[in-house]
Amino acid sequence: MKRNYFVLLVVALIILAIGCQKKNEIVTSGPKKSTVSVVKDSSVISFFKSLGFKTNNIVEKDSIYIAEGDISFNKVYVLNQIKKGKTTDEVGRHSYQSLISQNRTNIYVRVAPNIITFANYDNAVREAIRQWNSVTNCRVNLIYTPAGVNMPIDITIQAGDLGTGLCGQGSWPTSGLAGSTVTIDLDETLSLSFPQLIFLLIHEIGHNLGLRHSDITNPPNNVIPGTPVFDANSVMRSATCGFTFVALTQADIDAVRFMYPANSPTLVTQISGPSFAPAFSTLTHISGAFYPCNNYEWRLLNSDEQLLANFTNNCAELTWSGYPSGEYYLECRLTNPENNASTPWNRYYVNLE
Numbered sequence: 097m098k099r100n101y102f103v104l105l106v107v108a109l110i111i112l113a114i115g116c117q118k119k120n121e122i123v124t125s126g127p128k129k130s131t132v133s134v135v136k137d138s139s140v141i142s143f144f145k146s147l148g149f150k151t152n153n154i155v156e157k158d159s160i161y162i163a164e165g166d167i168s169f170n171k172v173y174v175l176n177q178i179k180k181g182k183t184t185d186e187v188g189r190h191s192y193q194s195l196i197s198q199n200r201t202n203i204y205v206r207v208a209p210n211i212i213t214f215a216n217y218d219n220a221v222r223e224a225i226r227q228w229n230s231v232t233n234c235r236v237n238l239i240y241t242p243a244g245v246n247m248p249i250d251i252t253i254q255a256g257d258l259g260t261g262l263c264g265q266g267s268w269p270t271s272g273l274a275g276s277t278v279t280i281d282l283d284e285t286l287s288l289s290f291p292q293l294i295f296l297l298i299h300e301i302g303h304n305l306g307l308r309h310s311d312i313t314n315p316p317n318n319v320i321p322g323t324p325v326f327d328a329n330s331v332m333r334s335a336t337c338g339f340t341f342v343a344l345t346q347a348d349i350d351a352v353r354f355m356y357p358a359n360s361p362t363l364v365t366q367i368s369g370p371s372f373a374p375a376f377s378t379l380t381h382i383s384g385a386f387y388p389c390n391n392y393e394w395r396l397l398n399s400d401e402q403l404l405a406n407f408t409n410n411c412a413e414l415t416w417s418g419y420p421s422g423e424y425y426l427e428c429r430l431t432n433p434e435n436n437a438s439t440p441w442n443r444y445y446v447n448l449e
């Protein structure tokens with residue numbers, strides 16, 4: 097995500113007006129020097145053009161190509177796709193195809209050690225996850241996965257140097273999997289407020305889910321029905337670093353829901369409750385509104401994925417208490433008592449304080 101330089105100018109003038117302020121210095125790991133060059137290879141340009149991306153500023157940097165400023169692609173993947181003559185399984189908001197395989201309902205997200213120590217960034221990741229998961233009738237279920245939990249990780253949120261003016265960078269889904277990294281430039285984002293960090297993380301994770309910038313009007317083909325040409329408050333607008341998150345717009349919701357409709361039978365396990373909950377808390381979920389109570393099974397696991405409890409009260413309000421502080425997984429699945437079929441467990445991460 098690029099900065100909006102008008103906002104920067106205003107901020108700069110304010111800082112000048114109120115005098116010198118100390119700039120926090122953060123040392124990010126990894127080499128500072130990378131070679132960035134504009135792509136001239138016509139086959140690579142054609143590949144991006146076939147996906148509907150703007151082609152005037154595709155750049156290559158180390159092992160990635162970058163389109164539209166902050167959407168990175170694995171170079172080996174792109175070159176393999178070109179070799180196979182295959183360019184059509186990559187689509188974004190303007191498309192009718194899903195990028196992440198049908199059986200990938202749970203997408204595990206981890207915050208890398210070089211960023212998790214900054215509590216506001218870590219909490220912003222959790223809130224970004226909660227916001228995307230709040231879209232009902234959509235099968236994308238992002239799961240915050242704490243360090244030490246032995247799960248294959250789909251998306252790693254990491255700190256890295258993206259150069260001046262670039263706050264964050266998502267990566268494009270490949271081979272049926274969500275984009276593997278979101279990189280946040282700490283130097284560029286230290287002054288952001290918590291709601292601004294949330295906006296940034298929702299935006300970049302959106303790229304990893306295959307959402308393009310919502311204000312790209314060229315080409316206008318395959319627009320998702322109902323999404324407007326201009327969606328002023330969309331979290332997927334370009335050049336929005338520094339924007340404050342308020343809510344997903346209806347078009348943001350329509351877009352991700354259109355790309356990833358809920359698997360059949362519909363399992364909606366949106367649990368309304370804080371990721372950080374006091375012990376003895378009551379969490380409510382809306383799943384019971386869609387099916388009778390006895391169609392749901394709930395269970396609680398500890399962070400080592402050991403089963404602690406199967407809940408017997410599976411109605412829309414679930415009370416669980418008596419567990420010590422710590423990290424837990426609350427899981428739900430939909431069952432059909434008539435044929436003993438059930439969906440995979442859907443997971444929600446809870447940190448009891």
Ligand SMILES: [Zn+2]
Pocket residue numbers: 097098166167299303309333334335
């Ligand atoms: Zn972007």
